[in-house]
Amino acid sequence: MPRNEPTEVTDGWDGGRSPRRRKAVRYAVPVAVAGVAAATIGLVPAFAGSGSPDLPKISAQDLIAKIAKSDVQQLSGTVRVTTDLGLPSLPGGGSVGGFGGERQSDGATDKDGAAASPQNKLMELASGAHTLRVAADGPDKQRVSIVDKAAEYSIIHNGDQVWAYDSGSNTAVHSKAEAHGRTGRHHQPKDLPKGLKNATPQDLAKEALKAAGDTTSVTVDGTARVAGRDAYQLLIKPKQSASTVGSIRIAVDAANGVPLKFTLTPKSGGAAAVDVGYTNVDFAKPAASSFAFTPPKGAKVVEADKERAKAERQHAKDFKGRKGLEDFKDRGGLNVIGKGWTSIATIKGSGSGLPAGKDKGAAGDAGKFLDSIGDKVTGSFGSGRVFSTRLVNALITDNGTVYVGAVDKQALIDAANAAK
Known part of the structure; x- marks a missing residue:
């Protein structure tokens, strides 16, 4: 045709x-x-x-x-x-x-x-x-x-x-x-x-x-x-x-x-x-x-409705007095920057990032493992690690801020630099 x-x-x-x-x-x-x-x-x-x-x-x-x-x-x-x-x-x-x-x-x-x-x-x-x-x-x-x-x-x-x-x-x-x-x-x-x-x-x-x-x-x-x-x-x-x-x-x-x-x-x-x-x-x-x-x-x-109600009652008891999602919001919460295919979700860090390989004990072992699956990156934002899949990449800075999206590594770094 x-x-x-x-x-x-x-x-x-x-x-x-x-x-x-x-x-x-x-x-x-x-x-x-x-x-x-x-x-x-x-x-x-x-x-x-x-x-x-x-x-x-x-x-x-x-x-x-x-x-x-x-x-x-x-x-x-x-x-x-x-x-x-x-x-x-x-x-x-x-x-x-x-x-x-x-x-x-x-x-x-x-x-x-x-x-x-x-x-x-x-x-x-x-x-x-x-x-x-x-x-x-x-x-x-x-x-x-x-x-x-x-x-x-x-x-x-x-x-x-x-x-x-x-x-x-x-x-x-x-x-x-x-x-x-x-x-x-x-x-x-x-x-x-x-x-x-x-x-x-x-x-x-x-x-x-x-x-x-x-x-x-x-x-x-x-x-x-x-x-x-x-x-x-x-x-x-x-x-x-x-x-x-x-x-x-x-x-x-x-x-x-x-x-x-x-x-x-x-x-x-x-x-x-x-x-x-x-x-x-x-x-x-x-x-x-x-x-x-x-x-x-x-x-x-398994009767899911009964089990769910039981789990919710236990959760309310365990977390009584905590602010939950409001506390998450107070720390900066989830934000989305950009638009379309290059939208990036960000979660503001609390100041404590991922463990580093130079740390001692279990933290150091965890840091070495993270180094093996993530790439260290730096910018005006400081430093962090990028974890990659074929579609979604995530940057976690040393202060714990997370940037994630179906974007390349440089886009995450640029977003972190712009937010500094």
Whole structure:
């Protein structure tokens, strides 16, 4: 198919704020992209060029509108998730970003309960390759299963009931979703971390497009076949050179506007840092049995609501009289500087930084280890260490101030110098 001449993106487009779009945005698991207004996105006028399959031309603006207006409520399929963030390894085979401990915020307070904790499973998705089976039937019925060789982990949301089940430990975590709205419908699971509730290409696409602004170039870059379906490829690139993000490519179903694949590639090149895509997908209504769950015989059941209430009472007792977040705010709190892809979050230090290798005893050992995974840097702000992954870098100064963002090392140093 020959490439068509690009047309101007005008300010007359209403950003998809039609009644149909407002309807789509109401749901928790629709594929509509909320909050996307082309007038605020730095769209580069472009059309789908030649490629396979041969599809009608479409502009980037119209493709975003197609995503936003998509009102698909029912689907099932298999999603392949591959993550390579370049997290540094820790002694014992762990990695930065993992966590342990037996008490979890979702009420799983013992070893088996922690095994079924959605928070723990979210951390597992932060590295390596994983296969997910997903199903959705409107806002009140969803299921996500992480399939391993030896076990399966599932989260099932059905009306006001939420279950998380780990077959490896034969443990289930149960809670009730809170109803909202005048009708009491559209229950939302309160225990599930965002990364598990939004583990599909369409949810990642939604977040990427929400972040787009005048610092972003958006084009249509050819076509593709994904999960046996024809798709356009939406290409998103930061215009800000200090960003560590090279590009985001979103394959969009040509028929219904559902994002089928999401690929984030670092500016440094190499394999994708995040690659999430359907390997098969069906837009028919899933069987009702997909959302039914009864704990198997002999399974340990953790009632998360009761455990959470108990943990909150203990927390209130342990921290009675402390100011908590207000104390954090008094010390300077969290602040965000910059905009777009080069936004940097800062936390003001309390004057005590990281241990140094020259320190004695355990502090010195910790300092030497930090030196092995971080780079020492200096500037008019003083000195500190930069800890890097393929996407996110963090500068921790010697006085404990933290600068972190998906930006290169020099951008962090410049931010620290400017704040001096």
